[in-house]
Amino acid sequence: MAKSANTRLAKRVRGSRTGRPVMALLDLLGRRWTLRVVWELRDAPLTSRALREACDDASPTVLNERLSELREAGLVENLDAGGYRLTAGGRELMELVLPLQKFADRWPPFKP
C-alpha cells in the first residue's frame, strides 16, 4: 500500500524530477492549502466542512484534492466515524511545522 502510494506520488511530483524524497515533500507542501491543512489538524480531527471553515472557506475543490494527496502520502487519514486526522507520520511532520508559529510571531514583516 505504501508502494502504490509511492508510485502515484512520484507521478504527481512537479518541479522536481530528481527523485530525492525531500524534493517531493517540498513540492507537496508548496501547494496551496497543504501546510494550512496540516496546521488546522494539529490539535484534533476535523470534518471536511469544519476543515473548510478553518481554512477561511477555501474551495472544496482544492481542499479535497489536497486531502487526497495527503492521504496518498500517508500523512492524513479518513476516520470511520467521519472526519480527517493526521496519521502518525502526519503528526511527526506537524511537529516540524509548529515552530513556524514562533518564528512568524517574532519576525517583524509578518506581524499585523
Next chain:
Amino acid sequence: MAKSANTRLAKRVRGSRTGRPVMALLDLLGRRWTLRVVWELRDAPLTSRALREACDDASPTVLNERLSELREAGLVENLDAGGYRLTAGGRELMELVLPLQKFADRWPPFKP
C-alpha cells in the same frame, strides 16, 4: 522599511485574512517554489540563473516573483556583487526547514 514590507505583504496574503502572522507565513511558504528557493539557498548564495537551474529550470517569471516576495519579507537579499542569499531571518527559517529532509528520507511514501 519593515513597516512598508509589512503593509505590502498583508495585501499579498491570500487565503488568510485573519492577520495572524503564522497564517501569512504558511501562505507565503505555500506558494510554488518558495520552500524550494529557501532550500537551495541553504548553503551558499546563488545567482538568479544558478538558482533557476537548481530549481529544475523553473520559469524565471515565478522565480522572480517568489524572490521579490521573499525579499519583501526580509528573508532573502540581493547581493551587491550579484546573486541572492538568505538574510539572518531567512537562515533562521531555513533551520526550521532543514529537518524536513530527515523526515522525508525516513517516510516511506517519499522514498524513490
Next chain:
DNA sequence: CATATTGCTACAATTTCAGTAGCGCAAGAG
C-alpha cells in the same frame, strides 16, 4: 568592438484555483 553573464521582463499556452451550487448517502427525529 565582440562576447558573455546577470537580473529581469513579455507574452501566449496551460494548469490550477476560487466560488457557487448541489449530488448521494447515512443517521437521527418525529
Next chain:
DNA sequence: CTCTTGCGCTACTGAAATTGTAGCAATATG
C-alpha cells in the same frame, strides 16, 4: 416511513497563477 440534518464529495465557470520560451538592458571581460 418521511423529513431533516450533516457528511464527503463532485460539477462547472470564470479568474488567477504557473509554465515555457524568447529576449531585453546593463555590466563586465577580453
